[in-house]
Amino acid sequence: MTETDLLNLTYSNITDARQDMSRLLQERSRHLSLPRSLYNDPLLFRVDMEEVFMKEWLFVGMTCEVPAAGNYITVDIGQNPVLIVRDRDGEVRAFHNVCRHRGSRVCTGAKGKVANITCPYHQWTYDLKGNLIFAGSDMGDDFDKSQFSLKPAHCKTAGGFIYVSLAEGEPPAIDDYLATLATYMEPYDMENAKVAAEVTLEENANWKLVIENNRECYHCSGSHPELLRTLLEWDDTNDPRATPEFLALCESQSAKWDAEGIPHKHAEFGLRNRLVRMPLKEGTAVMTMDGKPACKLNMGRIQNQELGSLRILHLPNSWNHMQSDHAIVFQVIPVSAQKTLVTTKWLVHKDAVEGQDYDVEKLRYVWDQTNKQDRTLAEQNQRGINSLAYQPGPYSKTYEFGVINFLDWYSDAVLKNLPGTAQ
CATH class of the missing domain: 2.102.10.10 (Rieske [2Fe-2S] iron-sulphur domain)
Known part of the structure; x- marks a missing residue:
């Protein structure tokens, strides 16, 4: 069966879909995007739900x-x-x-x-x-x-x-990740936090496109002017694009974090979970338009407002940014082959008073704009993939290594969970 044949498969029943899902994932190229049907076929979406979202954490x-x-x-x-x-x-x-x-x-x-x-x-x-x-x-x-x-x-x-x-x-085993997560989150005392704002966007795109878009910043300079006022594009100190200046900033900030007892070193658990604290641009404290705190009360025991962002990845459905004065958590829930819900929650200290200690609009603005921009990108990506002209395209091994890692995890998870295809 040629790749063209695979791209144009239609599935009459779930058994055929499972068999072809296994074949597509085993034959895929790690450095190319997925075949079209893995992004838009309803029966393959059902396999995603049964083998990923009904079995993973x-x-x-x-x-x-x-x-x-x-x-x-x-x-x-x-x-x-x-x-x-x-x-x-x-x-x-x-x-x-x-x-x-x-x-x-x-x-x-x-x-x-x-x-x-x-x-x-x-x-x-x-x-x-x-x-x-x-x-x-x-x-x-x-x-x-x-x-x-x-x-x-x-x-x-x-x-x-x-x-x-x-x-x-x-x-799947997850306790090692949870133990590290508890250590890294201790300074924030999240039991004494509260949700200050919440929004759910319905995106007309496959859930994997939503995650792929999040796992790279190749698109950031052309799409996210608000976010890049504070965010440095490098994913972490292991990012192959990291400059000497960025690494020097990380080292300088690390000394301050160590002095305050703030965990920050890169920790990963396979390709599914990762934690790392990254500095923001020099002179900025948090992800707001002016880079200044959005809440007068810091989280937990935190003293240093220039704490950067503790980035937490959990596949298949969450990425997060923990900052000195507020936290932002993201949840992805698939609805259908071409529809996904993305929920964002902004959290502050439970004693913070709206209008006195924090302004909701300032708190939300950067990520509200970023989420809307990402929704447009994912939806346009889906519309292009639906075209007969689509064929898997190459990922950049530097700018898009996070996408490659995600699809490696996804493929391994599905093949592990599909009966008779454990790797």
């Missing part, structure tokens, strides 16, 4: 969004509604947001606070650990409530981040 929110017992948030992962709630012992738990009676969604809001979890359909009620505690008197004397608890999902937290996996069996 996903970033779903921050622990400060569920600050007390009964606080919850919800997220839809494909056709799977998920509930995240803090129980009365302080543990953050995740459940399939599906009533064990007749399958109705239990919590219908995006967030809220409850004493117990009650399905609005027939009032079956669960405690905060997911145990069924009320099903009425009409189920019969032999009805065993203990057999109808909410179905749990794997849930882990570290450094204020909440990760969930819908894997039926054991999910």
Whole structure:
């Protein structure tokens, strides 16, 4: 089968799609973009959802969004509604947001606070650990409530981040990354933070195009004037394009971070997770239009406002920037083969008062503009890929090495998870 044939495949059933997904990924060139069907075919998208988003660890929110017992948030992962709630012992738990009676969604809001979890359909009620505690008197004397608890999902937290996996069996190992994340996030005390602003953009593009766009700054100089007022384009000190001047700035800033006990060294866990603190442009403190702090209260125990940005990557669905006065977290959730939701949250110290300690517009402006610009880029990329003229094109090994790394991780993850194709 030629590459042209592969590019023009159509799939009549999910079995064919799985077989061709395996073939496409095993035969792809690491330094070329993917074949068209991997960006736009509905059945291959279904394989993505089943083998990546229903098996890998996903970033779903921050622990400060569920600050007390009964606080919850919800997220839809494909056709799977998920509930995240803090129980009365302080543990953050995740459940399939599906009533064990007749399958109705239990919590219908995006967030809220409850004493117990009650399905609005027939009032079956669960405690905060997911145990069924009320099903009425009409189920019969032999009805065993203990057999109808909410179905749990794997849930882990570290450094204020909440990760969930819908894997039926054991999910991928992640504890080493979480331990490092907790150490790097300690200065921010994220349990005592709050979401100051949140926005979700619907992008008419495949989720992989959204991630690819994020993993390179090749496009930044032509597309992100607001962001580049403070951001240095280099990904980290291992960036093959790093200049001597940039490395000298990193060394100078590192001495200041060390003096304050701020972790900053490059840490990576395969291609899926990476943490590194990078300086911003000299004379700027945070990612705002003037480079000055957007909030009068620093995060946690931080003293030095010129802390740069702690960049945290978590594949397949999150990148993040932690700064001295505020944090910005990003969540990617696929909707269909050519539609993706990108949610951005801006977090500040929980005691910061809007209008007094921070201005929401200043806080949001740079990344609001950047997100809109990136949405346009991803959507135009998708429209071009849909064309019959599209064929995989070459990545730059310097400017786009992050994209190459992402697609290597994606390919390995799918092939590992697809039955019969483990590498």
